[in-house]
Amino acid sequence: MAAERLTAIYHVTSDAAAIERHATGIAVEQSVEMPVAAIDDPQILSDIVGRVETITELAPGRYEVRIGLATATTGADVCQLINMLFGNSSIHPHITFERVVWPPGLAERFGGPRHGLAGLRRRVGVAEGAMTCSALKPQGLAPPALARLAARMAEGGLDMIKDDHSLADQAYSPFAERVRQCADAVAETNARTGGRTAYLPNLSGDLDQLRRQRDQARAAGVDAVLIAPMLVGLPAFHTLVAESPDVAFMAHPSFTGAQRLAPPLLLGTLFRVFGADATVFTNYGGRFGFSPELCRAIANAALEPWPGIAPCAPVPAGGMTLARVPELLDFYRPDTILLIGGDLLSAGDRLVEVGQAFAATVRGHRYATPVPAAAAGL
Amino acid sequence: MAAERLTAIYHVTSDAAAIERHATGIAVEQSVEMPVAAIDDPQILSDIVGRVETITELAPGRYEVRIGLATATTGADVCQLINMLFGNSSIHPHITFERVVWPPGLAERFGGPRHGLAGLRRRVGVAEGAMTCSALKPQGLAPPALARLAARMAEGGLDMIKDDHSLADQAYSPFAERVRQCADAVAETNARTGGRTAYLPNLSGDLDQLRRQRDQARAAGVDAVLIAPMLVGLPAFHTLVAESPDVAFMAHPSFTGAQRLAPPLLLGTLFRVFGADATVFTNYGGRFGFSPELCRAIANAALEPWPGIAPCAPVPAGGMTLARVPELLDFYRPDTILLIGGDLLSAGDRLVEVGQAFAATVRGHRYATPVPAAAAGL
Numbered sequence: 001m002a003a004e005r006l007t008a009i010y011h012v013t014s015d016a017a018a019i020e021r022h023a024t025g026i027a028v029e030q031s032v033e034m035p036v037a038a039i040d041d042p043q044i045l046s047d048i049v050g051r052v053e054t055i056t057e058l059a060p061g062r063y064e065v066r067i068g069l070a071t072a073t074t075g076a077d078v079c080q081l082i083n084m085l086f087g088n089s090s091i092h093p094h095i096t097f098e099r100v101v102w103p104p105g106l107a108e109r110f111g112g113p114r115h116g117l118a119g120l121r122r123r124v125g126v127a128e129g130a131m132t133c134s135a136l137k138p139q140g141l142a143p144p145a146l147a148r149l150a151a152r153m154a155e156g157g158l159d160m161i162k163d164d165h166s167l168a169d170q171a172y173s174p175f176a177e178r179v180r181q182c183a184d185a186v187a188e189t190n191a192r193t194g195g196r197t198a199y200l201p202n203l204s205g206d207l208d209q210l211r212r213q214r215d216q217a218r219a220a221g222v223d224a225v226l227i228a229p230m231l232v233g234l235p236a237f238h239t240l241v242a243e244s245p246d247v248a249f250m251a252h253p254s255f256t257g258a259q260r261l262a263p264p265l266l267l268g269t270l271f272r273v274f275g276a277d278a279t280v281f282t283n284y285g286g287r288f289g290f291s292p293e294l295c296r297a298i299a300n301a302a303l304e305p306w307p308g309i310a311p312c313a314p315v316p317a318g319g320m321t322l323a324r325v326p327e328l329l330d331f332y333r334p335d336t337i338l339l340i341g342g343d344l345l346s347a348g349d350r351l352v353e354v355g356q357a358f359a360a361t362v363r364g365h366r367y368a369t370p371v372p373a374a375a376a377g378l
Numbered sequence: 379m380a381a382e383r384l385t386a387i388y389h390v391t392s393d394a395a396a397i398e399r400h401a402t403g404i405a406v407e408q409s410v411e412m413p414v415a416a417i418d419d420p421q422i423l424s425d426i427v428g429r430v431e432t433i434t435e436l437a438p439g440r441y442e443v444r445i446g447l448a449t450a451t452t453g454a455d456v457c458q459l460i461n462m463l464f465g466n467s468s469i470h471p472h473i474t475f476e477r478v479v480w481p482p483g484l485a486e487r488f489g490g491p492r493h494g495l496a497g498l499r500r501r502v503g504v505a506e507g508a509m510t511c512s513a514l515k516p517q518g519l520a521p522p523a524l525a526r527l528a529a530r531m532a533e534g535g536l537d538m539i540k541d542d543h544s545l546a547d548q549a550y551s552p553f554a555e556r557v558r559q560c561a562d563a564v565a566e567t568n569a570r571t572g573g574r575t576a577y578l579p580n581l582s583g584d585l586d587q588l589r590r591q592r593d594q595a596r597a598a599g600v601d602a603v604l605i606a607p608m609l610v611g612l613p614a615f616h617t618l619v620a621e622s623p624d625v626a627f628m629a630h631p632s633f634t635g636a637q638r639l640a641p642p643l644l645l646g647t648l649f650r651v652f653g654a655d656a657t658v659f660t661n662y663g664g665r666f667g668f669s670p671e672l673c674r675a676i677a678n679a680a681l682e683p684w685p686g687i688a689p690c691a692p693v694p695a696g697g698m699t700l701a702r703v704p705e706l707l708d709f710y711r712p713d714t715i716l717l718i719g720g721d722l723l724s725a726g727d728r729l730v731e732v733g734q735a736f737a738a739t740v741r742g743h744r745y746a747t748p749v750p751a752a753a754a755g756l
Binding site for chain 1: 409410411412413415416417418421422426427450452453455456457458460461462464466467468469470471472515516517518519542543547548549550583584585586587609610611613614616617631632633634635660665696719720721723724726
């Protein structure tokens with residue numbers, strides 16, 4: 001029986017004369033990484049060495065290359081999967097890693113989101129329609145000040161309040177104390193208003209610290225958290241998800257700067273496969289350079305139907321403004337969490353009212369009908 | 379007293395009219411990530427918000443920007459340090475992260491290499507001159523075949539034999555069994571020949587698995603290992619180093635594809651600060667695109683005198699050939715480990731003799747005098 005393979009899809013910049021050599025080079029680099037002629041074991045040649053499946057010209061000088069890699073080489077381990085998919089090839093400036101065609105059951109073995117879009121909706125009691133989110137910042141504030149801010153955002157009726165990803169375990173705002181105070185403040189506000197705002201603290205550090213912080217968050221009544229998979233490391237992220245079935249995870253894109261790993265693949269597919277229930281990405285038209293098409297591709301990768309892998313909620317963010325809410329809702333449609341930080345914090349004394357207006361705008365939005373052509377892909 | 383700051387140095391592509399705005403944008407993004415006008419706490423404004431220190435034109439449309447970031451925001455934690463240095467800015471295609479100016483004591487708190495170049499020299503009994511290294515591959519071989527290969531490389535007199543970074547914990551070559559057999563094979567060969575070849579197994583996975591593998595390696599008599607910090611995650615790497623003072627760590631560049639993180643910074647400085655005793659990087663003139671200048675900058679960053687931080691051994695690798703050994707020795711000078719994999723494995727039945735020739739060439743090399751201009755920087 002032929003060894004099972006997954007297909008890794010790369011885009012390669014090359015002249016026509018060299019593309020076959022480049023493609024073979026990737027197949028070898030991402031499997032045995034040695035001269036194939038020096039391999040005399042027939043089973044390794046047939047079952048382990050990578051294979052060029054197709055080479056397709058996308059544009060002059062730009063090609064899609066599909067490589068079949070033996071599933072057995074990945075050991076069904078996050079660390080080794082990434083190593084085999086884009087380890088050494090990540091060092092080649094002419095190669096970007098775009099997509100994976102998963103053999104049956106492989107992605108499912110990693111588990112995907114344990115709660116996903118539906119689980120997040122249940123947590124905050126929003127059965128349909130987009131959800132709202134903001135961020136506690138600036139770092140430097142002590143826990144009482146952050147807790148007061150959280151209370152006002154909850155008062156404003158936001159669905160989710162997350163720590164800014166810069167809030168770690170700094171001396172001026174120790175994790176356990178901050179999380180306890182912010183969680184209490186949100187719970188007290190919810191009890192008073194009848195709201196169901198969720199508070200998501202930011203977990204960081206090594207696996208030991210992540211576990212301690214998760215337990216401290218649980219002790220504070222928290223059941224959803226923020227985490228930056230590329231900062232903590234994909235293996236730590238995946239392990240924490242797998243052993244914390246009660247916790248929902250929102251992924252943050254900090255340190256995902258390996259742009260040659262296509263954002264829809266990393267922020268959409270891979271973070272989802274490894275267990276993100278929601279994924280934050282930098283929105284088009286804000287202070288980052290992502291295009292609408294790229295943002296749509298990320299959202300699609302997070303949401304597209306995938307039997308055995310729950311949908312992951314797309315969370316566009318980064319320099320978004322309240323004025324753009326209607327446009328963004330028509331673009332992302334209802335299966336989304338809108339994350340607005342700075343523009344809400346700029347409201348100062350009017351934060352509660354502006355928060356209420358943000359929530360009300362999202363709740364009351366009438367989605368453009370017919371669906372704008374640009375949004376139909378979602 | 380003014381809050382202590384570290385200086386992060388970025389290169390920014392921008393037109394002249396926009397560079398001040400870009401620089402301020404980085405200072406805010408990497409600190410409070412919100413409109414500064416919405417911050418009313420004077421201590422946060424003075425002690426936490428990032429500061430543009432200098433903007434220097436490097437070439438038309440290209441600038442060096444120095445940003446002062448408050449040390450307190452990093453919490454002296456690897457994860458948070460990277461988050462503050464290049465978290466969100468890694469997503470901006472116009473920004474590369476080039477260098478850090480460390481305030482006194484900050485880098486030292488991370489510990490740097492515990493063994494470093496000198497410790498590796500002691501392990502293999504090479505007091506001066508370059509050291510030799512090769513890699514066990516291809517993956518797919520079972521432990522007995524890898525052990526036979528290791529024995530022949532040790533017989534050849536190589537100083538170090540490392541697992542290929544593709545060797546993880548796959549079904550066809552489980553970690554514990556492979557490491558035991560390879561370590562035994564090398565130890566038996568050493569006992570017979572009087573050699574001091576070291577075997578470096580490749581550790582991978584999450585922190586739990588890394589610890590198990592480290593312990594299994596120790597049980598097999600191993601005291602030096604290979605690890606890919608960007609695959610396992612920088613926090614896991616640093617924690618493992620800190621709690622394993624008996625083990626020397628050689629860092630592998632797999633998944634370091636964030637090219638906008640300058641290779642001398644990541645592979646040289648940061649891996650060194652976080653504890654790599656040796657750092658593998660892709661050599662010029664092989665199958666990767668690094669220039670001689672870039673390779674020299676990496677080696678310099680790994681070796682340059684730094685009180686409190688031990689030197690880290692540069693390990694050029696990647697498509698290197700035996701024929702190039704004299705050239706590479708004159709380029710890298712004696713404080714280096716030459717890593718040749720495929721070209722040695724291609725020797726087939728003559729592996730032992732070719733290994734001996736490799737080792738003898740390195741031992742017997744007479745370094746060009748005067749030092750070639752290109753090598754003087756080392």
